[in-house]
Amino acid sequence: MPYTLPADVDERPVVIDGAGTLGRQIASVYAAGGSDVRIFDLSVEQREAAREYAEEQIPETQRTLGLRPARRGRVEVADDLQEAVAGAWMVIEAVPERIDLKTEVFGDLDRLAEPDAILCSNSSSIPTSQMIGKVERPERVLNTHYQQPPELNAVELMSCGKTDEGVIEALMEKFLRYGLVPFRVRRESDGFIFNRIWAAIKRECLMVVEEGVARPEDVDAMWEIWTRAGVPPFRLMDRVGLDVVLAIEEHYAEVRDGIPEGPRKLLREYTDEGRLGVKTGGGFYDYPG
Numbered sequence: 001m002p003y004t005l006p007a008d009v010d011e012r013p014v015v016i017d018g019a020g021t022l023g024r025q026i027a028s029v030y031a032a033g034g035s036d037v038r039i040f041d042l043s044v045e046q047r048e049a050a051r052e053y054a055e056e057q058i059p060e061t062q063r064t065l066g067l068r069p070a071r072r073g074r075v076e077v078a079d080d081l082q083e084a085v086a087g088a089w090m091v092i093e094a095v096p097e098r099i100d101l102k103t104e105v106f107g108d109l110d111r112l113a114e115p116d117a118i119l120c121s122n123s124s125s126i127p128t129s130q131m132i133g134k135v136e137r138p139e140r141v142l143n144t145h146y147q148q149p150p151e152l153n154a155v156e157l158m159s160c161g162k163t164d165e166g167v168i169e170a171l172m173e174k175f176l177r178y179g180l181v182p183f184r185v186r187r188e189s190d191g192f193i194f195n196r197i198w199a200a201i202k203r204e205c206l207m208v209v210e211e212g213v214a215r216p217e218d219v220d221a222m223w224e225i226w227t228r229a230g231v232p233p234f235r236l237m238d239r240v241g242l243d244v245v246l247a248i249e250e251h252y253a254e255v256r257d258g259i260p261e262g263p264r265k266l267l268r269e270y271t272d273e274g275r276l277g278v279k280t281g282g283g284f285y286d287y288p289g
């Protein structure tokens with residue numbers, strides 16, 4: 001039978017396990033979307049601070065995400081993990097970024113959570129395949145990587161390698177109801193889609209400053225111009241021409257060590273087919289007429 005969300009999903013709480021910077025932001029999104037939220041954290045101070053934060057942020061989160069549920073969700077705290085997860089349809093782990101810790105946490109969640117509960121990790125860099133050593137039902141485990149909601153409302157979903165496809169599909173649909181924009185990570189990756197892109201941008205920003213090529217304020221001013229124009233990377237490459245992009249990449253590869261071959265290989269696949277971008281009517285996208 002293909003997986004479907006439980007019929008009573010909207011009456012059941014969402015649990016946040018680990019209520020630091022991200023845990024409390026995620027808590028606010030679910031409460032703002034009308035789900036009851038239960039917060040668990042080992043630290044009593046963090047639990048209480050997270051409840052206050054999540055509750056306080058609900059109106060702003062609703063405004064930012066355009067949420068108008070019939071009622072806002074209740075935000076509760078629990079000082080015991082078993083009590084926290086009782087009845088929950090989804091548990092989101094946001095404890096510190098350590099494989100040993102997350103492996104223990106997932107073992108506990110698998111043992112304590114309802115048999116039909118979905119178990120999610122918010123890890124930024126560790127695939128869930130590395131956290132399921134103590135899990136008996138890995139088909140309900142996956143990464144759901146939030147950034148800084150509500151402003152940054154993208155969520156990336158990545159299988160643990162054994163995740164039921166139906167779980168991923170059901171969440172892709174369900175997340176929309178909370179004003180989130182879900183993206184499927186199509187294979188296991190060390191680092192999520194946007195983190196990897198951001199890592200490359202950040203590294204080059206630091207390099208041009210370290211090499212004395214630019215000042216930080218020049219980089220920031222140029223960034224503002226580029227982001228204001230709002231042309232996304234693959235559309236921009238199509239505008240520039242993929243043959244030109246390839247030539248630029250070949251030049252970097254000649255003068256710099258460590259430039260990976262993959263990006264040039266991908267570009268050659270397009271240029272070999274004559275797909276050079278806007279000027280040939282097709283590149284990464286089609287431009288009919």
Ligand SMILES: NC(=O)c1ccc[n+]([C@@H]2O[C@H](COP(=O)([O-])OP(=O)(O)OC[C@H]3O[C@@H](n4cnc5c(N)ncnc54)[C@H](O)[C@@H]3O)[C@@H](O)[C@H]2O)c1
Pocket residue numbers: 017018019020021022023040041042043046093094095096097101105122123124125145146147148
């Ligand atoms: N900070 C970010 O911008 C960001 C963005 C995306 C993803 N993440 C990911 O979210 C996770 C948490 O990051 P953070 O920045 O919120 O960390 P944080 O240090 O702010 O919060 C971690 C919380 O976990 C609690 N904790 C520690 N051990 C615990 C346990 N065994 N059970 C329950 N609670 C426990 C701590 O008391 C703390 O409140 C990490 O995996 C990180 O990669 C963070």
